Amino acid sequence: MKACLFALVLTVAIRTASCQSPEVPQEDRTKHEVLAVEVEPSVRLEVLDWGGKGSPVILIPGLGMTAHSFDVFAVKLSSTHHVYGITRRGIGKSSDPEPTTTNYTAARLGADVVAVMDYLKIPKAVLIGHSFGGEELSAVGTSHPEMVSGLIYLDAAYGYAFYDPRFGNLEIDVRDIREELANIDPGKLPLDKRDQLRELLSQLPRLIKDLESLLQQMNDHPPPSDPSKLPPPQLVAMSKGQQKFTKMTLPVLAIFAYRHQLPEDGMLQDEQRRKAAGENTVFTEEHVEALKAVVPAAHIVRIPNADHFVFRSNESEVLRITNEFIDGLPR
Known part of the structure; x- marks a missing residue:
């Protein structure tokens, strides 16, 4: 089970994306260049350049997080690649x-x-996304596969990244x-709506x-009643902007963390921990199967005793697997 109070407010979609609150601003912890890249009129993104030699790698953080969430990991990855965030x-x-x-x-x-890559004059890169960053990976991999060498999902290959019906x-x-219900207007019958009705009925189970799962999660972890603890509207908009990604032709590495540590984990009793771990395993394995359906050739790695920030909790293993995957990509 990956539910946390912050994520529950954003429905199951965000629950699967991350159990993380917006990052607390802090001083830069590593040496890097900071750029402000305009991606459309009046919209600029913070882009970090940690330098390094080798092929370009672009890091995309989880929901509510900045590129600084990768500070330590990025420096170590820059020993073999030129790393941006x-x-x-x-x-x-x-x-x-x-x-x-x-x-x-998502688009x-x-x-x-893509706009950042154009600005940096990067014709092709490996994209690495954590948590909800998997959405951007799938969006770019679907719309501009010619700009991507490979995709690495760090506990990020969930429903926002790959959709399995x-x-x-x-x-x-x-x-x-x-949207389908809006197209079925009884007042306009006898127009034939049988196909739409069959489609709707097939989706109901x-x-x-x-x-039912969402209700159970809310019973276990009631959403906050304090409006100040609700997620920012930008994160809600990101949740509502999700799209279906059902096809991917690029090389994919997906790292899944078993089991996630919850913010309130310290308050759980042993029995609750065992239950949460079991639910987490079932949930994650469902998404492993969904990923296999979309990308049969995906390289899937399960890392036990990890938390959601797997690139921190299991840094050396993630670095090794990442470098091996990139080294094996077609040149």
Whole structure:
């Protein structure tokens, strides 16, 4: 189980993305160059350049996090690659456009990454995303595969990155069903709506399962009643802007962490911990299967005794696996 209070407010979609609160600003901890890259009129993103020799690598952080979340990891990765990091729009020192869905769709966030690559004159790179950063990886890999050598998902290959109808994605499924219901207007019958009705009925069992799961999570961890503890509207807009990614032709490395440490983990009893670990395993294995359905050739690595920030909790192992994957990519 990966639920946390912050994520529950953003529905299951964000729960799977991360159990992390927005990053607390702090002084730079590593030597790097800071750039402000314009990706569209009046929208600039904070881009970090840690330098290094070798092929370019671009790091994309999790939900609510800045590129600084990779500070230590990036420096070590720069011993073999030229490493950059991007703080997405709406976060940290990057511009903060109005939190409309169109400003924060997966396609828009992916286009920002492409714009940064164009600015830096990087024709092709390996993209590494943590948590919700997997969405940008899939967006760029789908729309501009010619600009990507490979994709590395650091506990990031969940429903926002790969969509499998067997498991679904609550945010996407609810949106699709809402749109389909809007097209079924009884007042306009006898127009034939049988196909739409069959499609809706086929989706209901999955939706019911997701809603039951969400209700159980909210019973276990009630959302905050204090408005000051609700997530920023930009993060809500990112959740609503998710898209279905059902095809990927690029080389993929997906690292899954078993099991995630929850912010409130210290308050859990042993029995609760065992239950949470079991639920986490079932949930994660469902998404491993979803990934296999979209990318049969994906290289999947399960790391036990890790937390969601697997590049920190298991740094040396992640560095080794990452370098081996990149070294094996076609030149």
